[in-house]
Amino acid sequence: MSEDVSVRVKALTKRFGTFVAVDDVSFEVKKGEIFGYLGANGAGKSTTIRILCGLLSVSSGAATVAGVDVVRKPNAVRHAIGYMSQKFSLYLDLTVAENLEFFGGAYDLFGMAFRARRDAVTHDLALENLSGELTGSLPGGLQQRLALACALLHQPQVVFLDEPTAGVDPEARRTFWRVIRHLAEAGTTIFVTTHYMDEAEYCDRVGLMVAGKLAALDTPESLKRTIVPGRMFEVQGSSGAEVQKVAAELALLDVEPFGAALHVRVAQDGPNAEKLRAALTDRGVHVTGVIDAEVTLEDVFLQVVGAAKPSHAPEGAKAS
């Protein structure tokens, strides 16, 4: 295995009874890469992470993390990985310092070595002066950062973050992602699941999971270009049904709700904003404005999910 590949997954399949949680998934993650994993609830994101952390057995396929075969030797990988599970799982009745000390001990860090690492992570994550606080009394953002600190104490090569910012305020999320980027720059591989599309934009590459299958995998830019090609407009003041009726006639590729407005996509050589507005108005569609819009990962997600499940509601993108 080449030195610069951190995670290698090949034809990975995991069944729970007749339910196939992960279905023949293959990918590679390079060292120092931020790898985002997107998908709805039950799409197999957490299951994949648990397998890579050696917590779940595999039905078939191969998985290597930091050079360790996690299918055959799940215990051998633990010193090399840091894991933050979806559910906040530090001990709430312990203080910040006690949680750090316990997880330090769990990762074989004691004495001087532990104190040096503790000081480093508390500094990086701005957790100084909190050591005496009970973990349960901290706000969500700080708890999240503490959980990350505990997962980073032993300087893991690969960090698995399962929806690390769920339920955390935007300010805390930004701080969190700043730390993630620093880690990646320093050579740590980050494997992160999220349901925030803006966070997915921070990732070097994004994998889209739909019903256990890896439906798409590329950089955010390439995904937008290949999956949602053409020009995107934001159409204001119209109802989706109204526009949908004339979609075929105007060669509209997509009509999706976007906030209070609509995202309407046309081919690369299609009309510009002005022409689109005129065309819509001509056909009796009520329009208050048409402006150029950026293709977002949300559009990509809807496109991919829509291909697998045509009637998918747009909220599906938000609720992971």
Added chain:
Amino acid sequence: MKSLRRTMAVAHKEVLHIIRDARAVYMALGLPVVMLMLFGYGISQDVGHIPMAVADQDGTPTSRRLSQALVAGGDFVRGLDLASPDDAEAALRAGRVKAVLVIPREFARDLARGVPAAAQLLVDGSDGTTATIALGDAAGILQATSSVRAVRASLSSGPRIRVRFNPTMRSTYNMVSGVIVLILAMVASLLTALTIAREWERGSMEQLFATPVLRSEIIAGKLVPYAGLGFVQTLLVITLGSFMFGVPIRGSLVTLFGCSMLFLLAMLGSGLIASVIAKSQLVAVQFALMMSYMPVAMISGFMFPIANMPRWLQALSMVVPGRYYLTTLRGLLLKGNGLDVLGRDVVALAGFATAFLAIAVWRFRRRLA
């Protein structure tokens, strides 16, 4: 178990959980005191103050001495006097008294002549325990009361009974030793049942599994503080039993605590099995109670003698560690037995401790599925 330091890290964390959780501290140290009080004082099989009616038709000094002897023994309280033995039935039926002493006419004269004395003690058999004990006590009192010489003489033809190790037949002694078994069994298995189930429920077990800590280290780390707590508990209940209820400690203290630790380990192990299998605190607690409290209370010989049980229950009691600990405890406290006598029970306890802990580790899978 590969790393002692990792094990100690788990143990240290567990100690912090215990001291932060008032419930655990109460359960470990408060509950034993409450239970000991309850069983020691409240639930005594020594029946005292049995209300007794007397129908003395003889009315002689001899007949009066007989009724006085029963009252003086402390078990009977003279409730009312009946004019005729015919009223006895009604008094018992109404529940005004639990016993009626009927002394017939000519009682003193018959005794003096050497004719068998025909005094009658009617006991309310609807309360079985009281009846049995009242009868036993009455016989004992009459035999021991030298003032009723004639009565003694008439009874002395029977076998002479002498009770060893607990001459006054204080049920408290048996009760307290049984309660010690019950308390250690219950608290040890309950506390450990909670500890692993709680981590499953909170999700911290998954986090723990992602670290290099081994399952044997998790188990051992959790065991150490609870074994320590159990030791303090043993010290507490035995000291209380000794000071509050005067239970003697005739055997070696070292053997006593050694055997107690073996029993504790077995109970901690059964609690671990419960929580390893159950994964939810509620189910784990019920499971632990089923595995510890119930067998100890029912078939360890604490409340009901094993010899009186049907064969299949006797066989079942062989796999109740409490049975062996109870034998050991009674032997050590009351008889002053040493390992020479208790060897078999100690080996059984050690076997259970090893087996239960091994099963707990074996059943405790690191993987989630």
